[in-house]
Amino acid sequence: MATKYSVKILQQKDIDEILKIQESWLIDKKGKDIKPSKLSRTISAFANTNGGDIYLGISHTEDKNEYFWDGFINEEQMNDFITMIDNMFSSYEDYSLETYQNCNDNTLILHIIIGKTSKIIYASDNKAYIRQGVQNIPCDTDEKILRLHLDKGLASFEDEYTQATFDELKSSSILSNFLSKVSPTTTPYDWLRRQKVMDSNARITVAGVLLYDECPQATLPKQSAIKILRYHTDEVEGTRETLDEGFPVTIEGDIYTLIHESVKKTKEIVEQPGVVGKEDIEAKEYPEVTLHEIITNAVLHRDYSIKKDIQIRIFTNRIEIESPGKLPGHITLDNIMQEQCARNPKIVRLIAKFPSPPNKDVGEGLNTAFNAMTKMQLKQPQIKTTDTSVLVVIRHERLADAETVVWDYLQTHSTISNSIARSLTGITDANKIKYVFNRLKDQGKIQIVSGTQGSATLWEKTDEKITILSNEQLTFDGF
Incomplete structure (x- = not known):
């Protein structure tokens, strides 16, 4: 066997927990006879989708209502499966294996952990599959294979050619203003060819249209604008009845303009008194940098092959920003804050050449957005995925008050410092945190x-020590 794996003996309670796990788009159970x-x-x-866990050696009853342990007698019986898995992947980073041994009869099951891969992984029948619900769907048409390539980031719709030509783009004020500031001696023709957004037949790519056309929406309708909707409700879904009059508002233009105008309009709407406040009487404020970074992300990393505009939905207690396309490449909800994978690398690279580019914090945009919420003592945004x-x-929800945050931290940690308290509460002033500590101190x-003293001062709970001293005092008094 080419890879090593761990062996763990399971007690009955652990076995019962595994048997309780239900199959889903991330979990599957297979009998050993497969x-x-x-x-x-x-x-x-x-x-090819989002990764998942497979428990090999768990079968189900005929009615599929109950699972039962159906393990291998020994490790040798698992060898064909392990060899097959090794052959499917080029890197051990993409999967791992664990063997669980039943404490009752010593039989084994194989736990296979699959990561979301950056490459397309093919099954033994030379077909690629994707996960939908609890089904494995084959990509058996050219259209499905292309979609998988786009979802994986192995191909980008930004390189597709449009009906737009150089004759239509050469007089664009967006392009001429850009070149006058960035490369005054370069002609529009030379720039577009050099940046590979135009071919020898003067056809312009999707990236070229989005970046330099005054109105990309004329060439790419229903897939290059932003729609803003405002609802007077905090329900999960907005309805026609709760949609404010005059909405949706559609923002159009090149993507540089699209980002800045959408941020400006969104901020203008949410800060209107009586629009998004509680019971329509209170204005709410969101950090502009948060709106900027998340909208920038939505525009630069969306899937432009999907004919659907980005939506910004403003509710009474939150803003939702929905960007068409799945998470690209190896990006998952677990690693999105640390990893990078540009679905549209050419757009990302070229828009960074604009004066004051919207993506100046390359690779740090989401972290910047989240940190800005904490500094305003608002809860951090949530990132979710749908099928498309x-x-x-x-959300416009306040963090707990600073005293509560500090006290909750000390329930699981022995000490807390001023710097840790500042990072937890979003309060940047060290003196304000001192007041928080002193208020808790006054409460005993x-x-x-x-x-500890000065900048290295640490604080701890007093209740445990008080209890110990009281017991010691009681003992002393008893003598």
Whole structure:
């Protein structure tokens, strides 16, 4: 076997927990009698979608209402499966294996953990599969294969050629203003050819139209604008009845303009008194940098092959920004804050050449957006996915008051410092945090850790020590 894996002995309670797990788009269970070639379809589907876990050696009753342990007698019986899995992947980083041993009869099951891969993974029948619900769907048409390439970031719609030509773009004020500031001696023709957004027949790519056309929406209708909707409700879904008069508002233009105008309009709407406040009487404020970074992300990383505009939905208690397209490449909800994968690398690179580019914090945009919410003592945004889009929800919900945050932290940590308290509460002023500590001290809840002082001062709970001293005092008095 080419890869190593761990062996863990499970007690009955652990076995029961595994048997309780229900199959889903991220979980599958297979009996040990399945053929390796058939199992490879599930592995392909998980790898090509969002990853997942497979428990091999767990079967179900005929009515499929109950699972039961149906393990291998020994490790050798698993070898064909392990060899098949090894052959499917070029890197051990994309999967891992664990063997669970039943404490009652010593039989084994194989836990296969599949990561979302940056490459397309094919099953033993040379077909690629994707996961939809609890089904493994084959990509058996050219259209499905192309869609998988786009979802994986292996191909980008930004390089597709449009009906627009150089004759239509050469007089664009967007392009001429850009070149006058960035490269005054370069002609429009030379720039477009050099940046590979125009071919020898003067056809302009999707990226070229989005970046330099005055109205890309004429060439790319229903897939290059932003629609803003305002609802007077905090329900999960907005309705026609709760949609404010005059909405939706459509923002159009090149993507540089699109980003800045959408941020400006969104901020203008949410800060109107009586529009998004509680019971329509209170204005609410969101950090502009949060709106800017999340809208920038939605525009630069959306899937332009999907004929649907970006939507910004403003509710009484939140803003939702929905960008068409799945998370690209190897990006998942778990690693999106740390990893990078540009679906439209050419657009990302070229818009960064504009004066004051919207993506100046390359690779740090989401972190900047989240940190800005914390500084305003608002809860951080939530990132969700649907079958066809990425949704960011920015809620106008206050963090707990600073004293509560500090006290909750000390329930699971022995000490807290001023700097940690500032990062947790979003309060940047060290003196304000001192007041928080002193208020808790006056309540008899915390005290300074002996021997710490100045900028290195640490605080700890007092209740445990008080209890110990009281017991000691009681003992002393008893003598």
